[in-house]
Amino acid sequence: MPRLFLVDSSGSGQPPAADEASQAAVEGVGEEAADMPPDDSARPSGNAARDGRLRGLVDGYIDFVARVLRNAGTPQADIDDEVQRTFIIAARRLDDVRPGSEKSFLLQTALNVAAHARRTIARRREVASEHAPDTFDARATPEQLTDQKRVRHLLDQILDQMGSDLRTVFVLYEFEEMNMAEIAEVLRIPSGTVASRLRRARAEFRARVGMIDGLSKAERDQ
Amino acid sequence: MTELRRLLDESDNATEKALLHAGRSYRSGRETRAKTLAALGIASSTAVVVASGSASASLPFKLTGAKLLIAVSAVGAVSLAPVAYRSFYKSHGTPPAVTAPAARSAPVHVAAPVVTAPPVVEAPANSSVVTADQRPPARPAARVAEPVSLAQELAALDAARATMARGDSQGALLLLDGYAKTCPQGRLRLEAELLRIDALAKSGQTQAAKKRAEAFLRHHPGSVLAARARSYTETRGALDD
Numbered sequence: 001m002p003r004l005f006l007v008d009s010s011g012s013g014q015p016p017a018a019d020e021a022s023q024a025a026v027e028g029v030g031e032e033a034a035d036m037p038p039d040d041s042a043r044p045s046g047n048a049a050r051d052g053r054l055r056g057l058v059d060g061y062i063d064f065v066a067r068v069l070r071n072a073g074t075p076q077a078d079i080d081d082e083v084q085r086t087f088i089i090a091a092r093r094l095d096d097v098r099p100g101s102e103k104s105f106l107l108q109t110a111l112n113v114a115a116h117a118r119r120t121i122a123r124r125r126e127v128a129s130e131h132a133p134d135t136f137d138a139r140a141t142p143e144q145l146t147d148q149k150r151v152r153h154l155l156d157q158i159l160d161q162m163g164s165d166l167r168t169v170f171v172l173y174e175f176e177e178m179n180m181a182e183i184a185e186v187l188r189i190p191s192g193t194v195a196s197r198l199r200r201a202r203a204e205f206r207a208r209v210g211m212i213d214g215l216s217k218a219e220r221d222q
Numbered sequence: 223m224t225e226l227r228r229l230l231d232e233s234d235n236a237t238e239k240a241l242l243h244a245g246r247s248y249r250s251g252r253e254t255r256a257k258t259l260a261a262l263g264i265a266s267s268t269a270v271v272v273a274s275g276s277a278s279a280s281l282p283f284k285l286t287g288a289k290l291l292i293a294v295s296a297v298g299a300v301s302l303a304p305v306a307y308r309s310f311y312k313s314h315g316t317p318p319a320v321t322a323p324a325a326r327s328a329p330v331h332v333a334a335p336v337v338t339a340p341p342v343v344e345a346p347a348n349s350s351v352v353t354a355d356q357r358p359p360a361r362p363a364a365r366v367a368e369p370v371s372l373a374q375e376l377a378a379l380d381a382a383r384a385t386m387a388r389g390d391s392q393g394a395l396l397l398l399d400g401y402a403k404t405c406p407q408g409r410l411r412l413e414a415e416l417l418r419i420d421a422l423a424k425s426g427q428t429q430a431a432k433k434r435a436e437a438f439l440r441h442h443p444g445s446v447l448a449a450r451a452r453s454y455t456e457t458r459g460a461l462d463d
Contacts, residue, residue, distance in 0.1 A: 051264050058258055066250035080254050084261040084446045091262050151244045158241065174229050175245040202229060209238050 054091055057102055062087075064103065064176075065110050071171040072114035073160065075121070076152075082117055086110045107176075107186060111168060118164070158208045162201060169194055170201035253409060256376045260413035261447060265380040375401070375410045382417055391425035412438075416447050419454050432456075 062083065069082045086109050090097065097105045159167050168187065172178045180198070184191040230242040259265070378401045386394035398418045401408065408414065415438055423431035435454035442448060 054262055055259070055264050058255065058262070058264070062255050062258060063249050066254060067246075067248040070248050071245050079250070080257050081446050083250060083254050084258050087258050087262055088446060088449070148244065151240050152248075155241045155244050159245075171245065173226075174242060177228060179225055198226070205229070206238070209235065209241065213235070213237050 050094065053094065054087070057090060057106065058087060061103060061106050065106050067175065068107060068110040068171070069114050069117075071159065071175055072111055072168065073118045073121075073156075073164070074114050075117075078117060082110075082113050086113050089113070104186060115164065154212065158205060161208065162204055166197050166201035166204065169197040170205065173198050253372055256372050257410065257413065260376065260379055260410050263383065263417075265383055370405050370408065372409060375405055375408050378405070379410055379414055379417060382414075382421070386417070386421050386424060391421045394421040395425070412442060412445060412447055416450055419451065423454055 065086050066079055066083050069086065070076065070079060074082050086106065089109050090102075090106060093105075159171070162170065169183055172183045172186070173180070178186075180191055180194045184194045187194070228242075230239060230246065233239055233242070378397065382394045382397040382401065385397060395418065398414055398421065401414050402411070405411065405414075415434070419431045419434050419438065422428075422434065431454050435451045438445075438451040439448055439455065442451075445451075
């Protein structure tokens with residue numbers, strides 16, 4: 001997987017402009033309607049160069065954006081909407097995104113969009129209090145694990161129980177194969193914090209996988 | 223800082239590997255890409271080739287696999303898509319085959335669209351041009367045609383968008399009418415509605431655009447496209463780019 005994160009062509013060591021742009025863009029992610037100008041970049045008649053750049057972002061990073069959103073806790077049913085939302089924000093802030101920082105910008109935007117989506121889901125659950133929280137379904141046999149949907153469902157459950165701080169570091173390190181310095185920069189946390197969160201996240205992940213394996217084995221032995 | 227090996231690389235536990243692989247291998251679907259491009263108002267890289275054959279005289283155009291061949295080119299050649307559509311739509315007969323060259327890099331020429339249609343709020347009853355907002359609501363076709371693929375839906379919207387980019391909002395509205403008729407439950411129908419609102423506004427029918435935008439917001443308040451719809455609910459003149 002290409003490592004394209006946080007390339008700061010200026011070499012100044014300053015955070016990429018995309019950081020601020022992303023942050024500003026996602027602060028109003030729930031209310032983007034209010035501040036979205038009518039003649040924004042998402043309009044059909046934008047200029048060709050701008051459209052070309054946007055198309056390049058979609059073609060180059062849509063899998064990446066979808067994967068980050070999904071692994072950061074966006075339900076499958078909401079992926080289409082949240083991918084669109086991420087790119088609409090990117091379109092709105094396109095002029096602020098420095099060439100070379102696109103992937104970093106999209107990552108930060110997607111993480112914020114996913115966090116917003118998680119909060120919305122949490123509110124929905126509070127309202128529908130009759131719904132018990134997801135219980136861990138560990139009745140997975142090795143055969144069942146070949147079922148991709150079931151594997152994905154189990155992964156969702158494990159990640160959901162992880163806590164968002166640990167989850168984000170785990171997802172970026174294990175799935176996006178970012179290194180610790182890159183994660184520290186994109187999350188604006190010290191490198192030591194990244195390392196400790198990764199350590200704890202891995203321990204949690206392995207403990208829960210161990211529980212799945214243990215319960216599956218017990219079920220088979222019955 | 224010591225970089226650790228990825229769990230997927232170092233693990234020898236089958237369950238761990240399966241779970242980690244699932245996280246790493248997630249991909250977006252084709253529909254997600256199509257919807258995203260539509261939401262951004264960008265034409266897809268899809269070229270439309272109209273094959274020879276008889277066309278239905280009862281529809282502005284008919285989107286079926288037999289009538290339209292959708293060819294995905296390596297580079298966008300969408301500027302020809304509307305030509306193909308309009309040719310088809312105008313002739314209602316046997317349109318000439320249009321072959322899209324693969325080496326066009328600029329998808330749509332968007333220089334200064336000129337809206338030639340006069341502002342029409344209410345067309346006369348005997349007008350031969352029936353504007354989109356005056357048509358009766360789209361009803362499911364009596365004869366259900368074969369399912370329209372996502373690529374075909376996307377090509378239809380691309381054609382409307384490109385037509386509008388050339389300044390022909392009325393032409394775009396007619397293409398959108400065709401889309402609504404052929405795909406009443408289309409996967410891109412919300413994007414199509416936004417496009418219609420934009421076309422109405424650009425053709426000077428700002429009140430109609432506003433009305434539809436308000437209806438859009440009533441029915442789809444949580445849509446990611448709501449922001450764009452909301453921009454048309456404010457009282458304004460024709461929107462210029």
